[in-house]
Amino acid sequence: MASDLAQNDLREELVVVPLRHPWRWFSGAVIVLVIGGLGWAMAEAQIQWEDVPGFFTHPVMLEGLLNTIVLAVCAQGGAIVLGVVIALMRLSANPVARWFAVGYIWLFRGLPVLLQILIWFNLALVFQNISIPMLFSVPTNVVMTAFVAALLGLGLNESAYMAEIVRAGLSSVDSGQTEAAKSIGMTPMTTLRRVVLPQAMRVIIPPTGNNFINMIKGTSMASVIAFLELIHAANNISSRNLEIMETLFAAAAWYLVMVSVASIGQHYLERAYGPR
């Protein structure tokens, strides 16, 4: 008893020595040094930094920005709609629809996007007209503008990925949910809209957000067919003043802005459809 008391007294006086983390300090310092070195190198580099803001807001750059956004949003939007359709075909009871979906995904996911853009853009070389007999006929080179070719190349490729994402999302919903919906008399369409899709969203949104960010950057491939997106805009500007790096940096800044905005949007979407 007496010794217990004595120990208690001792415990009161014990001083706590926090665990030290010397390596954290060291690695932190190394990282700061590396970043500082890079910053110094950038400042010393032969770059006309003061010209970059001007290129950032240059009218041609802004036109390129607008075209990039329109292309990315249209391609992604179309891909989501097509992806849902292909995913439903992939899961349908109709074997012809299932096989079509498999073939579609195999083809449009299998070919490089750049190749697909080039094929669409050069379609006029092999088909003079696009027509459905008795209904309509238009010259291919009128329809297949750079924008349309880029939209098809990017959108169709993305739709194949979206089909797989949507399929995974739909399959992730427990079959008991569909049965419960049926048991209260829901039609298949209402079941999809009210019960299955809202729950599939949790699985669908994160990869779709990532894909959209990829899509934003992927629009740069349309520069090869002279579509005026950001990179092509930067090249147009620098072809006159030869400030290649400065204009590219201005374009780079725009990509980072767009990607940041998209990431924030993705965050809120994920929260809206998150678990309860």
Added chain:
Amino acid sequence: MALVEAIGVRKSFGHTEVLRGIDLEVERGEVVCLLGPSGAGKSTFLRCVNHLETIDAGRIWVDGVPVGFRAAGGKLHELREHEVARQRRDVGMVFQRFNLFPHRTALENVMEGPVQVLRRARSEVRAEALALLERVGLAEKAGAYPGQLSGGQQQRVAIARALAMKPKLMLFDEPTSALDPELVGEVLDVMTSLARDGMTMIVVTHEIGFARSVADRVVFLVDGAVVESGTPADVLDNPQQPRTQQFLAKVF
């Protein structure tokens, strides 16, 4: 005419015949308990009544309507999925695993059918749904999501969700089998009061006590066929068939 008439119902999955010609009639207001060993085909039969499974032979009539078909010109025409959906409005179903919609609150779960399927006005449906939640003892949980409710509470919401469609017939597939023992009673109480109010019910259950006190008739199913059927007193206390005797000996 009986509310449910099943005649010679057969169903196979691949090469295994799960239902081998089931005949069953359920009168209006009657409570029938389906008993039988695992794999007997109890769930499958219940799902056929709601056309969640298509039967291979035989016929099921609910309230004079052939399930999954339309009678016209002396023939039965197979229905499209949205027409089957219309038939299912009159039959409520409660599942072993509750299957509440996890992205909607208890109240929204109950309102979903009347609003989305019957296209009724929200305000009116809301009042009814709250009354139903009150009836299953969950008025104060209206705003809770299924994930925030106990199993017993979820199952009671599921019963309210089925009742919201004002069904003529309620099907229960082992409604208490996924519950902790102390939560079984609250669900059985709700079912008992439903039976007292005159609801026609087909209940698959292993709760012999419930069958004894609530069922008008007990039907014993083995290997896809009805082996014995009668009042609880007859079938449970004085079984005639060896299979029934064996099963009851194990359950008690």
